Amino acid sequence: MADLATPAATPETAVDPANWTCPAPLHDQPVVVMGHGGGGALSAELIEQVFAPAYGNPVLAALTDSAVFDLGGARLAFSTDSYVVRPLFFPGGSLGDLAVNGTVNDLAMSGARPAFLSTAFVLEEGVELEVVGRIARAIGAAARAADVTVATGDTKVVESGHGDGVYVTTAGVGLVPDGVDIRPQRARPGDAVIVSGPIGQHGVAVMSVREGLEFGVEIVSDTAPLAGLVAAMLEVTKDLHVLRDPTRGGLGASLNEIARASGTGVLLRDRAVPVPEEVANACGFLGLDPLYVANEGRLVAFVPPEHAEAVLAAMHAHPQGTGAALIGECVADHPGMVVVATGLGGTRVVDLPLGEQLPRIC
Amino acid sequence: MADLATPAATPETAVDPANWTCPAPLHDQPVVVMGHGGGGALSAELIEQVFAPAYGNPVLAALTDSAVFDLGGARLAFSTDSYVVRPLFFPGGSLGDLAVNGTVNDLAMSGARPAFLSTAFVLEEGVELEVVGRIARAIGAAARAADVTVATGDTKVVESGHGDGVYVTTAGVGLVPDGVDIRPQRARPGDAVIVSGPIGQHGVAVMSVREGLEFGVEIVSDTAPLAGLVAAMLEVTKDLHVLRDPTRGGLGASLNEIARASGTGVLLRDRAVPVPEEVANACGFLGLDPLYVANEGRLVAFVPPEHAEAVLAAMHAHPQGTGAALIGECVADHPGMVVVATGLGGTRVVDLPLGEQLPRIC
Incomplete structure (x- = not known):
């Protein structure tokens, strides 16, 4: 696929944000490629060009982790994900853990209290x-x-030969508390950008066992349910603007989606992003960027600046948020774009990745 | 698998109901076989021996088409199914139609008004x-x-080589009206057993295109949404006891599940079961029993006798129920067992099939 190899389509390009233009269209593949399942630009194209026109409705058009709607007087969140991770078992978890935590977390990213799940096995x-x-x-x-x-x-x-052992699809239903309205469109310049803990562990854990690599220290997946952490944050303020769990495509993809949905920019401070040393080393060895590596037990939050300190303190007091860190802010400059201020005083653009660096990571 | 070939395990056995005993255990396979996905005895064993103990909760234990629960003051139905039908397109429909109608119908079988769906593609x-x-x-x-x-x-x-083009899993959420309590456990001796239309069309339609067979007349799938028909039935009485859409395993499997769940017996009148002539001919040619062939747009209802006539009239007045027929009754004899009174004055047991006669039918 020639389009996949054009320089403009590499996940990261050191360009001047002021002169940045959108890469050429990428959607000329006549067939499905692995990247269509990677949570990056190809996934977004599939949604925007195939699914959204076919289904044609405003709820889906929001493209959030979970849909939120009223039914019978209750305000519900509803979400689904298929899990095709390979191998089925990895350090720190299994496909079963992902299938629960992934959907629980998608519901929690709307502020919902997850209540019921379905599981469908192929x-x-x-x-x-x-x-x-x-x-x-x-x-x-x-x-x-x-x-x-x-x-x-x-x-x-x-x-046999039409599956890979076990695929599981879960869907979940949860209840959204009164007064909570958390979605990517609500990001505002000035918002503090907070991540709940160190990034990159899940992707590196799966990659290490898949490829038979050892890095001296065993890196275990961060897979965990985040609804309790979200509830603790909501006790500080119901006015959280955005929550997102950076799974496929990692923190880089999630921040791009938020920037594009809200028409704001995101400015990260490179050295503030928590990357465990062993993850950084493994990524260096594997040629991966931790910003694009999948997490399964982390969230990124956009919080009004007046609440940032208290929310961060509440996160630190919760078992799933002990490593929480302020990593940047939402800005009016470069709308739709994520930019990292490097330690050397420069900046680089963090673009939406095309696909996933590590296929079948969840 | 020796167990699969024992005479007691054939789907139908002409025995005296009074002397009938449960077949020998079938669950000694160490690996998954196609029948585990067939909606018959092996599927039931998988649920009872693997999933129910692992999940351990009373909602799942009900084993109905959809779960019903209260959330935020609303009474909700929730259901999921994976769709792996082969081929993807067949006379009268496609995997896409099944993925919507199948889940819509599972919700409707609780009396719910289906409202929202999720779709997950592999x-x-x-x-x-x-x-x-x-x-x-x-x-x-x-x-x-x-x-x-x-x-x-x-x-x-x-x-490539780990799927089969497209698998889709849908989940659905619907609202159960006040005063409605429809579930297999509510079957009572005396209930009229009504089917909403002719049986066997979906299975034969898929089989014909899969095997390249032609039967003179094109047989098209009956795939259709049934929530409107159920709403029309509920206008006659909210006291419908049981609704079931006889998909995998056909009418035979659905009636067995109801008989076992309620501890009642079912007595069918052979000649009252509507089987289109072309389906009967095709089944004869293929060696299939129409009672076990999948339907995707039919329901079977257990209705208190005093409402049977009016419910049947309401069904006949609805586009999805023009072919509705009274096919038998719920009885106190032979609890847990389905028996057919044949036209010749004899009876035969309709047992729960082991697996599906036609794998990957939905």
């Missing part, structure tokens, strides 16, 4: 029932830890 | 984007026809 003929049982037990344990009930499910089986 | 690398677009447009059209909103979604991509 099993490959010949996979050991013991493996299915281990995944199911991981789902049960993760659901109890996240205080959600698995309420309904389905199982299909496909012939 | 795409195989290399599938044509045009195919994805056709499925998405079918989903959009089916959602509009069923008056539901596709509110949220996800897309993952797996490598």
Whole structure:
């Protein structure tokens, strides 16, 4: 695919923001490529050019982690994700943990209290029932830890060679508290940008076991449910503007989506972004940028500046937020763009990645 | 698998109901077989022995088409299904139609008014984007026809050889009206058993195109949304006892599940079950029993006898119920068992099938 190799389409380009222009269209592939599932520009094109026109409705058009709507007098959040991570088990978790925490977190990113989950398995003929049982037990344990009930499910089986052991799709329903309105469009210049902990662990953990790499220290996935942390933040103020869990595409993709949805800019301070030393070393070795590596137990928050200090303190007091850090701010300059102020006094653009550096990371 | 070949495990056995005993355990397979996804005895074992213990909660234990619970003061139904039908397009519909109608119907079987759907795609690398677009447009059209909103979604991509073009998982949320309590446990001796139309069309339609068979007349899938029909039935009485859409495993599996869940028996009148002539002919040719062939736009209802006539009239007046027929009754005899009174004055047991006669039918 020639388009994939054009210089303008590399995930990061050191350009002057003032002279930056949108890369050439990338959507001339006639077939699905791995990047269409990567949470980057190709995923966004698939949504904007295929799904949104086909479904044609304003709820989907919001393109948030979860849909929020009123039903029977209740304000609900509703979300779904398929999980195709390879391998099924990795340091710190399994596909089962991701399938619960990923959907719980998507609901929490609307400020919702997650309540009920569904699980739908697509099993490959010949996979050991013991493996299915281990995944199911991981789902049960993760659901109890996240205080959600698995309420309904389905199982299909496909012939050997048409699956990869176990795929799981979860959907979730949660209740959005009164007065909470958290969505990417609400980012405002001046907002503090806060990340809940060190980034890059999940992606590097999966990559290390997939490729048989060892980095001296075992790096474990950060997979965790974040609804409790969000509830603690909402106790400080209901006026959180944006929450996002930077999974596929990492922090870089999430911040780009927020900047584009809100028409604001994001200015990060390079040295403020918490990257564990072992993650930085592994990324250096693998040629990855930690800003684009998937996380499964972290969130990024856009918080009105007057509440930033108190929200950060509340996060530090919660087990899932001990490593929280102020990493930058929302700005009126360079709308739709994420820029990093480097330690050397320069800046670089953090563009929306094309696809995922690490396919099938979740 | 020796267990799969034991005579006691064939889907139908001409035995005296009074002397019938449960077949030997079937669950000694160490690996997943196609039948685990067939909606029959192996599917039930997977739920009872793997998922229910792992998740351990009373909502899932109900094993209904959809879960029903209270959230934020609203009484909600929630359901999910994965769709892996092969081929993706068949006479009368596509995977996209099934993905909407199947989940809409699962919600409707709780008496709910379906409101919002999610769609999660697992795409195989290399599938044509045009195919994805056709499925998405079918989903959009089916959602509009069923008056539901596709509110949220996800897309993952797996490598070529780990999928089969397009798999879609939908989940749905609907609102259960006050005073409605429809579930398999509520079947009572005396209930009229009503089917909403002729059976077997979906399974035969898929099978014919899959195997390149022609039967003189084109048999088209019955895929259709049933929530409108259910609403018309509920206008007659809110006291419908059971609704079920006989998909995988067909009418035979659905009736067995109801009989077992309620501890009642079901007595069918063989000649009252509407089987279109072309379906009967095709089933004869293929060696299939129409009672076990999947339907995607039919329901079976257990209705208190005093309301049966009026409910049947309401069904006949609705486009999805013109072919509705009274096919039998719920009885106190042979609890947990479905028996057919044949035209010749004999009876035969309709057992829960082991798996699906036609794998990947939905």
